[in-house]
Amino acid sequence: MLSKIKTCVLYGLEGYEVDVETDLSGGLPNFNIVGLPDPSIKESKERVRAAIKNSGFEFPVSRITVNLAPANLKKEGSQIDLPIAVGILAASKLIRPVDEKTFIIGELSLDGRITAIDGALPMVISMRNNNFKRALVPRDNKEECGAIEGMEIIPVESIGRLVDYLNGNITIEPYKCKYDFSGGPDEYQEDFSEIKGQAAMKRAVEVAAAGMHNILLLGSPGSGKTMIAKRIPTILPDLTYDESLEVTKLYSISGLLANKGGLISKRPFRSPHHTSSRTSMAGGGTNPRPGEVSLSHYGVLFLDEIPEFPKSVIEVLRQPMEDGNITISRASGSFTFPARFMLVAAMNPCPCGYLGDPNHECTCSQGQIDKYLGKISGPLLNRIDIQIEVLPVKYDDLKDKREEEPSAEIKKRIVRARNIQLKRYENMGILTNSELPAKGIGKFCRLNKESESLLKNAFEVLGLSVRAYNKILKVSRTIADLENSENIETKHLAEAIRYRSLDRKYWR
Amino acid sequence: MERLTIGQRTLLWLSDSGISNKRISQVLDYFGSPADLWDNFESEKYNLTMLEADTISKLSRIRISFEEKCLERLKREKVKIVTIFDEGYPKKLKQISGPPYLLYYKGSLDGINKISIAVIGSRKATSYGKWAAEKLTRELSELGVNIVSGLAVGIDAVAHKTALKYKAKTFGIIGSGINVVYPKKNLELFKQLSEDEKGAVITEYPFDMQPVAFNFHDRNRIISGLSEGVLVIEAQEKSGTLITAGHAADQGREIFALPGNIDSLYSRGTNALIRDGAKITRSIDDIIEEIIELRERVKKQDALTDVTNLTDDEIKILNCLKSGKNTLDELSRETKMDMGELLSNLTFLEMKGAIRVNSDNVQLNN
Numbered sequence: 001m002l003s004k005i006k007t008c009v010l011y012g013l014e015g016y017e018v019d020v021e022t023d024l025s026g027g028l029p030n031f032n033i034v035g036l037p038d039p040s041i042k043e044s045k046e047r048v049r050a051a052i053k054n055s056g057f058e059f060p061v062s063r064i065t066v067n068l069a070p071a072n073l074k075k076e077g078s079q080i081d082l083p084i085a086v087g088i089l090a091a092s093k094l095i096r097p098v099d100e101k102t103f104i105i106g107e108l109s110l111d112g113r114i115t116a117i118d119g120a121l122p123m124v125i126s127m128r129n130n131n132f133k134r135a136l137v138p139r140d141n142k143e144e145c146g147a148i149e150g151m152e153i154i155p156v157e158s159i160g161r162l163v164d165y166l167n168g169n170i171t172i173e174p175y176k177c178k179y180d181f182s183g184g185p186d187e188y189q190e191d192f193s194e195i196k197g198q199a200a201m202k203r204a205v206e207v208a209a210a211g212m213h214n215i216l217l218l219g220s221p222g223s224g225k226t227m228i229a230k231r232i233p234t235i236l237p238d239l240t241y242d243e244s245l246e247v248t249k250l251y252s253i254s255g256l257l258a259n260k261g262g263l264i265s266k267r268p269f270r271s272p273h274h275t276s277s278r279t280s281m282a283g284g285g286t287n288p289r290p291g292e293v294s295l296s297h298y299g300v301l302f303l304d305e306i307p308e309f310p311k312s313v314i315e316v317l318r319q320p321m322e323d324g325n326i327t328i329s330r331a332s333g334s335f336t337f338p339a340r341f342m343l344v345a346a347m348n349p350c351p352c353g354y355l356g357d358p359n360h361e362c363t364c365s366q367g368q369i370d371k372y373l374g375k376i377s378g379p380l381l382n383r384i385d386i387q388i389e390v391l392p393v394k395y396d397d398l399k400d401k402r403e404e405e406p407s408a409e410i411k412k413r414i415v416r417a418r419n420i421q422l423k424r425y426e427n428m429g430i431l432t433n434s435e436l437p438a439k440g441i442g443k444f445c446r447l448n449k450e451s452e453s454l455l456k457n458a459f460e461v462l463g464l465s466v467r468a469y470n471k472i473l474k475v476s477r478t479i480a481d482l483e484n485s486e487n488i489e490t491k492h493l494a495e496a497i498r499y500r501s502l503d504r505k506y507w508r
Numbered sequence: 509m510e511r512l513t514i515g516q517r518t519l520l521w522l523s524d525s526g527i528s529n530k531r532i533s534q535v536l537d538y539f540g541s542p543a544d545l546w547d548n549f550e551s552e553k554y555n556l557t558m559l560e561a562d563t564i565s566k567l568s569r570i571r572i573s574f575e576e577k578c579l580e581r582l583k584r585e586k587v588k589i590v591t592i593f594d595e596g597y598p599k600k601l602k603q604i605s606g607p608p609y610l611l612y613y614k615g616s617l618d619g620i621n622k623i624s625i626a627v628i629g630s631r632k633a634t635s636y637g638k639w640a641a642e643k644l645t646r647e648l649s650e651l652g653v654n655i656v657s658g659l660a661v662g663i664d665a666v667a668h669k670t671a672l673k674y675k676a677k678t679f680g681i682i683g684s685g686i687n688v689v690y691p692k693k694n695l696e697l698f699k700q701l702s703e704d705e706k707g708a709v710i711t712e713y714p715f716d717m718q719p720v721a722f723n724f725h726d727r728n729r730i731i732s733g734l735s736e737g738v739l740v741i742e743a744q745e746k747s748g749t750l751i752t753a754g755h756a757a758d759q760g761r762e763i764f765a766l767p768g769n770i771d772s773l774y775s776r777g778t779n780a781l782i783r784d785g786a787k788i789t790r791s792i793d794d795i796i797e798e799i800i801e802l803r804e805r806v807k808k809q810d811a812l813t814d815v816t817n818l819t820d821d822e823i824k825i826l827n828c829l830k831s832g833k834n835t836l837d838e839l840s841r842e843t844k845m846d847m848g849e850l851l852s853n854l855t856f857l858e859m860k861g862a863i864r865v866n867s868d869n870v871q872l873n874n
Contacts, residue, residue: 197837198837199837199840199847200837200851202847203846203847203848203851355632356632356633356634356635357634358634358636358771358772358773358774358775359771359772359773360773361744362632366631366661366691366693367691370693391835391869394835394837454855454856454859457859458855458859461858461859461861462858479848482848483848490852491849491852491853492852493852494851494852494853494854494855494856495848495849495851495855497855498851498852498854498855
C-alpha cells in the first residue's frame with residue numbers, strides 16, 4: 001500500500017526533484033505530511049481530501065503518511081497538492097503506478113479541478129535537465145511549457161481526467177506549441193512617430209538601445225522624458241528563443257504571466273514607482289522572488305524621477321549593473337537571479353524642475369539644487385553611458401505636420417547593429433557594447449590618429465572627466481555599428497562626445 | 509603688517525564689535541578723528557547716544573590688548589586690511605556715498621584703480637545668460653579690463669572664472685566675513701581669487717559675519733563703486749542684481765544691460781533697465797563706446813574662427829546659426845543632416861572654437 005510520485009519544488013530559479021511517498025496503513029484514520037513541508041503544503045491536506053472526495057473517489061479511511069523526500073530540503077508551493085492526491089489514489093490502488101520518468105505538478109481546488117501554479121516553466125526546464133520525459137501540468141500552464149523541447153507536456157484539468165489518463169482509459173495528446181520570434185507585427189500601443197521634434201533625444205535613445213547603454217534623460221517637466229522612455233521597447237529587437245525562456249522563467253515564478261499566456265516575446269519594460277522598497281527592487285522574501293531588476297532582464301528598467309528614489313534603493317542597482325545578475329542571501333540560502341537590463345533614468349534639473357528654463361521661474365535654493373543632484377552618486381553616474389538634456393517641445397514642432405519616423409524603421413537599424421555586436425562578441429559571454437570589459441575596449445574600440453587627438457582636445461576644451469573616457473569609446477563603437485562601419489571613425493567619436501555634456505554641466 | 513596705524517586700529521576695533529558702516533561714520537563725526545576716538549572713548553562713552561549700551565560695553569571689553577589679538581588673527585587667516593585713510597584704498601570707492609571705512613581682503617588690490625567693469629546677473633542664469641557672460645567677459649578680459657563681481661553662483665561665477673581663464677584681474681566682493689565661504693560651491697574660486705596676482709576677495713564685514721540677506725544689499729554698492737560701469741547680464745524683476753544697478757546709477761556709473769527675449773523671466777529686469785535708459789549691449793563695442801579710456805585701448809582681436817579650415821557641412825551649420833536657428837531640431841531640419849551627423853559636426857565646430865553648445869542650444873562664438 002505504498003506509492004511513489006515524482007514532483008518538483010523551486011529554489012530561486014532552480015527546480016529540485018522531490019519524491020512524494022505515500023503509505024496507507026491500518027490504525028486510527030489520520031493524515032500526516034512529513035519532510036519539512038511549509039504551511040502552504042500542510043494546508044494541502046484539506047484540499048486533497050475534498051478534491052478526491054468531490055471527484056467521486058473514496059478517500060481512504062486509514063492512517064495516511066506522506067513523506068516528501070529528500071527530507072532535508074524545505075518544500076514550499078501549492079504544486080505539491082496534485083502529486084499528494086495522485087499518491088493517495090495510487091496507494092489505494094485506484095490508479096496504476098506512475099512511471100519514474102513522469103512528474104506531476106498542480107494545485108487542487110476543492111471540486112477536483114486542477115488550477116494553475118506559479119513557476120511551471122522553470123520546473124519543467126529543470127526536470128528536463130534531470131532526464132524526465134513527461135510532465136503532467138495544469139491545463140492553464142500549458143502555453144508557457146509547450147515550447148520546451150524534449151519534454152512531453154500533458155495538460156490536465158481535473159482529477160477525474162487525470163485518473164482516466166493514468167489508467168489508460170483516455171489519451172491526452174502532448175501539447176506542443178511553436179513560437180516564431182522573428183518579426184511579426186508588434187502590438188505596441190505607442191510608437192515613436194507620435195513624438196514630434198526632439199530629434200536629439202530620439203537619436204540618443206536610438207544609440208542607447210542599439211548598444212544597451214544605460215541612459216539618463218534630464219529635462220524640465222513636459223519635455224517628453226517619460227513619453228520617449230515608454231516607447232523604448234518598441235525599438236528594441238525581439239527576444240530570441242533562449243532569451244525568451246529566461247525572461248518567461250522569471251515571470252513564471254513571480255506569477256506575472258499575463259492570462260497564463262505562453263512565452264514572453266516582447267522585451268520587458270518595468271517602471272517601478274519611487275516609493276518602491278529595496279526588496280521590491282532587488283528581489284527577496286523568505287523564499288526569494290525576483291525583483292524589478294530581474295523582471296526587466298533583457299529589457300528596460302525605467303526609473304522616473306530617479307533622485308526621488310531612496311539612496312538605498314538606487315545603490316542596489318550597482319551590482320546588477322556591473323555583473324548582469326543579482327545575488328540575494330537569505331537564511332535559506334543564497335539565490336542568484338539574472339538582471340541584464342538597460343537602465344533608463346529620467347530626472348529634472350532641480351526639485352521644482354525649471355532650472356534653466358527661460359519661461360518659468362525656478363523657485364529652488366542653491367542648496368536644494370545641490371542636494372537634489374547630489375542624490376545621483378558618482379558610482380551610479382559612472383555606470384550611465386549616455387546623458388542627454390532635453391528642452392520642452394516647441395509649439396512649432398507640435399503642430400508640425402511632417403511625418404516622424406515610425407518605431408519599425410528605427411528598430412530595423414537597431415536590429416542590424418545588435419547583430420553585428422552579437423557576432424563580434426560571439427565567444428565572449430557578452431551581448432552588447434555596453435557590457436564590453438576594459439580589456440575588450442582596447443581590442444575593439446581602436447581609434448585612429450585623428451580621433452585620438454580629437455578626444456584629447458575634447459578633454460581639455462570641454463573639461464570632461466576621466467571617467468567619461470571608456471564610456472565615450474563604448475558609445476562610439478555603437479554609433480559605428482549603427483552605421484555598419486568596421487572601424488570607429490572620427491565622426492562617430494565626435495558624436496559620442498556630445499552624449500557626455502551633462503557631466504561637466506551639472507556634476508562638477 | 510607689523511603694526512597697525514592708529515586709524516587702522518580704531519576702525520578694526522569698531523568693525524570687530526559689529527557696528528555698521530553708518531554708525532562708524534557717526535561715531536567718527538562725534539570725535540573728529542580716529543586718534544581722538546581711541547584716546548577719549550572711555551571718558552565720553554556715556555554720551556554716545558548713537559550706540560546701544562551693549563555695543564558700548566563690548567567696545568570697552570575688547571579694547572584691552574586689542575591690537576595683539578587682532579594682528580594675530582589677521583596673520584593666521586592671511587587677511588589684509590585697508591582703511592579709507594590709507595594710501596592703498598581704492599580711489600573709485602572714495603567717490604561714492606557711504607564708502608566703507610574698512611575693507612578686509614585676501615589677495616592683492618594692485619591694479620584696482622585701473623578700468624574695471626562689474627559683470628553681474630542672476631544666480632540661476634539661462635544658458636543664453638551664461639554664454640553672453642562668458643563671451644563679453646572674455647572680450648573685456650582680453651582688453652585688460654578688471655572684472656568685478658559678487659562671487660555668487662550663476663553669472664558671477666562665470667564672470668570670475670572667465671576672467672581668471674583669460675588672465676584679467678578679478679575682484680570678488682562678498683556679503684559675509686572674509687573667513688566665511690558662501691556659497692560653499694565656490695570654495696575653489698575663492699582660493700583662486702585670493703592668490704596675489706589674480707585679484708582679491710573683498711568684504712567690509714568683520715570675521716565670522718554670516719551671509720545675511722541685508723549684507724548683500726550693502727555689498728552691492730561696493731561692486732558698482734569699484735567699477736567704471738556695470739554690465740547686467742540677466743536679472744529678474746525685483747532682484748539683487750537690479751539693486752546693484754540702482755547703486756550704480758546713484759554713483760554715476762555707466763549701466764550696460766544685455767537685451768533678452770521678452771518671454772524670458774531672466775531678461776525682464778535687463779529689458780526694463782534698457783527701457784529706463786541703460787545702454788543696450790549688443791556687443792563689446794557698446795561698452796567700449798561709453799568708456800573713454802577703453803576706446804583708446806582698443807585693438808580689435810583677430811577672429812578666433814579659422815574659417816578656411818572648415819568643411820562644407822560645418823559652414824552650412826554656421827550659416828544656419830547666423831540666421832538665428834539655434835536649437836538642435838531646427839538645425840537638423842534646416843541643414844537636412846540627420847541628428848548623428850549634426851551632433852558630430854557640432855563637436856568638430858566646438859573643438860575649433862567656432863561655437864558653444866549648451867544643452868539643446870547652439871551659439872556662435874563670434
